[in-house]
Amino acid sequence: MTTRYAKDQPHGFTNRIERVAIVGAGGQIGKVLAEHLLKNEKHVVTVITRPSSTNKLPEGLQVSRVDYTGEDDTALVEVLRGQQVLIISMSVHAPRDSVSKLVHAAAKAAVPYVMPNWFGHDANNDALCNDSILSLIRDNSLSEIKSLGVSSYLLLVCNLWYEFSLGGGPDRFGFDFNKRTFVEFGDGNISINTTTWSQCGRAVASLLSLKELPEDETDQSPTLSQFRNNCIYISSFRLTQRDMFKSVKRTTNTTDADWTITRESAEQRWREGREAVKQGDWKPFVKVLYSRIFFPNGGGDYQSKRGLDNTILNLPVEDLDEATAIGIQMGMSGDVPFSH
Template sequence: MAQQYASQQPPGYKNHIEKVALVGASGQIGKHILSALLETGQHTVTAITRRTNTSTSTSTRTLPLPASVTVRTVDYSDPVSLSTALLGHDALIITMSTSAPLDQQTKLIDAAAAADVPWVLPNEYGYPKTHRGLAADIPIGAKSAAYRARIEELGRSAWLGITCGFWYEYSLAAGARFYGFDLNKRRVTFFDDGNTRINTSTWPQCGRAVARLLSLKVLPDDERDASPCLARYRDRFVCVSSFRVSQREMLESVMRVTGTEVRDWEIGYEASVERYKAGVEEMRKGNREGFAQLMYTRLFYQDGCGDFESSEGLLNGVLGLPVEDLDEFTRIAVEMAQEHKV
């Protein structure tokens, strides 16, 4: 990628992403990314999974993955194991739980550099990391920045970040500390007046966004080519979204889905600034649930931080992402809450 145009590359240069390594292929977002990658017909996927130890031997975890997916088991304590698994890949996508060891992503980034993987998508899904207020008020921002800085420091890969807001169906179903709803008890707490709009995305939309981003050609054909290509987003965040919606609009959707009316709901109000401070205090006292409260509430501040569609613009059109039905995914959230699947 030292040269600017595909026409200037050596003979045999491949101007597209073909081989993709995916960490967390059976996880919450990983399975949607995997499905979308396979649907494009342009990618072959390798699922990177940890080697697990039993009392008698080392074995591979059984993953519910399509037969077309290659599974590579790795040992995170062995850098050679990681870099060997990544050799020959055009991109590495990292998805992992917040409970994963803190150094695990760093090890993957280092291994991608050692294996000369040109593109890395770190575990960057959620709120806009470039907003100064959010960066200062949400503690994980500094850790995310450190991962991106590590990629740039090594200088062998480019990074791509996905700004998609929080996942809609999960966040609506997960309880009052998230989008303010207890769906089963028919309670909602509006932050401020409940009219602040934020961008939020469904799991399938995030999966499509990643797959279609990696389906773009890598470089422009020549100096006259202004069509979309991956190089234009090198070391940048890509903003995508399913809905720009307020809590009140979420409630309207929930009422349509459940056949309820306002009188059926217990509605409360809380100042977003005070709710954020309460979450911070809970974290200080050791209650990890306070983190979800402070993070989600901060996105609803009236400084527009959660509405990145208005401030940054979306890449939905460039990627050909569909317009989704809010009620369809509200219904999924209601079912998740009823079945306690969060």
């Protein structure tokens, strides 16, 4: 891939991202991304939302109400024209072809960068994505972007969201805070990476604040273009289930005696859930997604293999117990969406 330099760009080129469009800013992660982009004060952020949407949006955003689910994308293309980045952050319940329509519209509008609806697993780990039933989602989005030949993609690898997963019931990180039960997967000592919503927001805002291109051949500073058509690896914590449990006990001032602790095989949980999904029962999908990440050497700890981009993005070291307290509160109040 030929390196492009700012010095060689046409007159009027500005070596920074100024205009960002986001779809899904009323959702869980989308709202956080929009808030941090606004906080940066370096971008004009345009939210693209359906005319019928009643989601509450952060103040300070430009709002364009467009039906992006229909066949006629004329209005959508017009809104995207001049945007430098399109972030797609949509509900898992969104129509399956929504991302495709947005990607095609971005290409028609000549948007240079697209962040498709991927905020999680290591997209470079084929075995993990295959076992987690995520490969088709990844491959469909990326193949369309590549085939259109206009936009570059950016994938945020943040793994499972920490507070969301901690508070999301036993099918996620194994905790039920109202019942004070804890399901330990295997011996509970498999390390994984996990990221808070806030860290994801900071990462995207920082990424889009980098220079787009190096100034010239001697410029070694980080740029957005170095991540084009690849993954950005971030993390809040690298820890085990037992590390999580220690934090939970510190935060709740409890001991093992206050909890009902059981142990299950991560591999068995995954096999049973995967078989049910194959038979058309998608209820165990969350269990499949989470149990697979806790396989020994299963790719949940991408930090050890890939390294992290936290330093490049100037991400802070977070307080585990503070994040744990948020997860516990979410779990006890039932604030976690799609929990089982």
